[in-house]
Amino acid sequence: MIQTTVFISIDCGATNGHVDENNIRWVGDDQYIKTGERHVAMSANNTVMSTLRVFSSPKKNCYTIGIEQGTRILVRAGSFYGNYDKQSLEPSFDLKLDGNYWNTVTTSIDNVKFYEAIYVPKGNTSSVCVAQTIMGNIPFISSLEVRSFDLEMYSSLGVNYPSFLFQRNMMATNGIVRFPDDPYDRIWNPDVAQNGFTKLTTEANITAAVKDKPPPSALRTAVTPADQTSSTSIIYTNTSTRASSGSFYINIYFSEVTKLASTDKRAFEIFGMKRKNQQQ
Template sequence: SIDCGSSESYSDDYSIGWVGDDLYIQHGESVELQSSKPIYQPMATLRVFTDRKKNCYNIDSEKGSKVLVRAYFFYGNYDGKSSPPKFDLHFDGNHWITVETSADQLVSYEAIYVTKTDTISVCVAQTFPNMFPFISAIEVRDLDSKMYGYSDSNRALMLRRRVAYGTEVIVRSTDDFYDRIWVPAVKGDDFTVLTSDETFIEVSLDDSPPRALFQNAFATDNTSTSIQLGTNLPTTKVPVYVNIYYSEASVLDSTQKRSLQLLVDGKINSKPFIPVYGTAGEITLYNLTANSDTTFSLAASPDSTLPPLINALEVFTVSDELTDGTNSDDVEGLASLQDEFNVLKDWGGDPCLPSPYSWDWINCTSGSTPRVTALYLGSFGLSGFLPDFSSMTSLEIIDLHNNSLIGSIPEFLGTLPNLKQMNLAGNDLSGTIPSSISKNKKLKLTVTDNPNLCVSGKSCKTASVDTSGSGGSSSSGGRKKSKLPVILGTTIPIFVLVWVIGGVCAVLHHKRKSEAIAAGNV
């Protein structure tokens, strides 16, 4: 559970542990709501985003796991404008819904689906002028793989309604292991609340509804009155997925029988089913389209002596097929750039999807699995060496001008098969330009204002030659030059000169000695 806009960790009234969002996102502005009325703590802060096409939270998950994701939005007039905004909500590169916030009511959305990567992304995107997206909280729960088993693993279930009949309080984490939120249904005059005589209800259903749901139920007053199920479906027809939960509240005698059947638009849609005392039962509707005009009702079967009852209800719409996301090779290359340059790390969610909400500094192709065709990272504050993003083979444009890039131009840039333009001007690149780049006639290359870069027509600095020890330097032909002529040419004249000087000194010494002897004889 992530409290957006907060930096605190705490437990709420439901014993749910919350953490601040500073480990998930560094962009946007944190806002603390000011209100004279009590506010549920996770809704007391929010994070608002005033730039970028979309802003995303990335949450670690396990690929192929079934998850429940909830997003909360509480406006609370945080900006003093009394104008609740509208904006889009995305998950994992898929459009979720257009969020319509309320002036004073909490708005939340929930999706259940199977993840396709090891990261869950929840994003908000600005879709209307001067309406800045915000988010109050995000919750992610792992579900058992058997839950909601009649749904297509390539589609998501979007919650429209989840209610518990006969309860007076919200049922969630302390009773529901998977922390689904079951809201108490409003009792009408035609209903009677039944309380189960059994204190421990056996629940062995794959969807694992909490036992607390089966302690109470709604029933009509007579067998001729059916239970009309509120669905909160949209006005347009969409695929739906409906779970109805039931359990007999009392031990029936031999003269009593409670038998139910489900009707859709007045037509019987199921075989009769009989609630069992002390045991949870469930009926699921799927492969069906419906809208707000479609009626769903539980009625007593013709042979039933008791009226219909219901304990709980879940209503979902079924999404379009979920995207596999941007091409994995491009995702890998973009991840290399983000790992190297801190300024890029705060860009999350799917790079290209949903269209047109790609990252601001890339261009993408259309289609279900888009490719990245351009990097626009000029004047982005990049500093350091260029990492290897050779997997991005659909790149046509690379703009990296006016940064602080150092080192040589990587060889792999010359192997990108579709590259047409590359601007590396205004950096501190050095060395020579790879021939695969300089000789590419189809590539428009700009490398000005790189003072240490060796370009055509400019003398290139070469590395100093090591002449120490006995090793020799290599000539352009690859042959070693001998130092022997130099040594001989130097040592032979010196030897002759020393020999001549020595001879002269010996003659002079002999002459002086002879003169001294002669003088002594006198």
């Protein structure tokens, strides 16, 4: 049974709430923060990114969300500059999570940037702050989302340190999956084109009895090497400011999306992070 205790979507800089195309209810940010100023982006392709809250103070400015202590949560912050000040700048500033450095936000006029963390706060609140690090680079934030997970999800990560999203991808698909297909609203992006693979899909109802609970729609598509007799690689490049530090937590899900004969068996080896794992 899914027990979602926190599902908060804050449209930063907005005065009114709305329900988006994914049936997610967004609220304005007045009840979460008292500093900063509301602004409107000059160009935005959705309602949430059309507003932002800007903080001209050099001090850090924080949103605080109440949660049940001991709950593992997903926190996702979105920033869209949208040339709100008509200065055609590319501001850079820091994000902080519960007072600790999270990431350095680098912006452009037209691109939305999302930063996501999964962690267990030490108390009964989660705080997300923006902080000025370069004079004249004014921090801002466009959206803030907090989702809680069931107790067993991501339990292998422990409770002492946060995990920061690098990529979460689905193979052989062109669309994004999130809520309501994923009740925890993790965003599953279509994988970039990888050479040497054949795409496979099925309409069957596939579920995975694994503790991190990937959505069924993420398991109905797959890729297989076009040449069954040779190896092929999936390569991702990490451009994050955290690229050179820390460890990686990698989940790879496998589902049989083709109908095999009773005597058929699929077996293969995986090499990743200089380690070999066998799957069959």
